[in-house]
Amino acid sequence: MSVPGLLQHFMTDDISEPPSSCINRIIHQFTAVGIYHKFLLATIKTTIFKDIMAIKTLGAKAAAALDQELMSTGAFSLDQLMELAGLAVSQAVYRLQPLDGGRRILVACGPGNNGGDGLVAARHLYQYGYSPTIFYPKRSKNDLYQRLAKQLEDLEVPFVDDFSSALTSTDHVVDAIFGFSFSGEVREPFPAVIQALQDTKLPVTSVDAPSSWDIEEGPPASGLGSSFMPTALISLTAPKPLVKHFKGRHFVGGRFVTPSIAKKFDFEIPEYKGIDQVVEVEVTGQKL
Structure with missing residues (x-):
């Protein structure tokens, strides 16, 4: 048999x-x-x-509630969570893009928390020996984001205005534009960026969600972003429902989640090794 x-x-x-x-x-x-x-x-x-073994996911409302739980009963501050999330992103990129395979990393940052995660990741990547470049067209006036940007400027990490031009001189792209709170249409100046991400042959790592994807339903049925499939996805805290549509390498970064909070939101914390802040898993939930 x-x-x-x-x-x-x-x-x-x-x-x-x-x-x-x-x-x-x-x-x-x-x-x-x-x-x-x-x-x-x-x-x-x-x-x-x-x-x-089906992976457990968190929808947009549950993910937002989890963040609030981490900052209330979990006693984390927003900048702590952003630092840990950005560190996880940098470790995923380190695995995907070894230094000897190309050090030039283009980080596309949106105006919200996802963009903040990207700024933190860029700082860590610089410390690892990479040469990051930042595309950050809609800078937030929030003090936290301004400080994150200044930290990169003090390291002389370049900020660029022309995303398409920057793509011609990079080895890997980090998509940190939109996260789990994204909904509706992609607004300026990001439609051209999403199109470029969709068309590029370069490896792309998306942070929490491929930008333009609906957090619940995945890629748009047609038009901008409908054929955008990044090389890798790092789900922060826990995977989101869109992961069922994803076909690349999948990482989870959320080592800061306590067992009690994970139990409350009904998902399992993956097994992290050593000092790792990320773990690679299949979209089915099986560890690789």
Whole structure:
């Protein structure tokens, strides 16, 4: 009998059974009937996870509520969360774009928190040895964002006004324009930027959401952004529903979330290793 056939024989119809419990029960039953082999068990685990391990996601309202929870009961400040989020983004880029593969990183920043995450990531990337360039056409008057920009200016990180021109002299693009709160139409000056991201052959890493995508429904059905598929996506805190439409490499960065808050919002904290602030996962939720 094939592995899928064996699995079907031992599986139950109880969809409430946790995946870990299901796996342990099936392995125990396989052992009981004398079927025990490392390769076979590895195949069993892979098959089970592909079939039943669906990733938990947070919609826009839940993500906003989680941020508020982190800043209330979690006792984090906004600048702390932004620093940790930007650090996670920088680590994902470090994995995706090794220094010997090209050091020029173009960071496109929007006017809100997503753009702030991008500014923080650029500072860390500079410290890692990269040469970041910042496209930040709608600077916020908020003191936090102004300080983040000044920190980069003090490092002599260049800010540019022409995104299309900057694309011709970079190795990797960070899309930190719109995050989970985006809805509606893309407004100036960003339509041309989204079009350029959609058309470029360069690797693109999107922060929390590919810019122009609806947080719940994914890419637009037609028009601007409909064929934008970044190389990688880093979901901050937890993945958003749009991840089901994503086909690239997927990272999660949210090591600052406490177990009690994760339990309250009904999602699992992935297993981070060592000093890592990110973990790569499949869109099904399985760790890579």
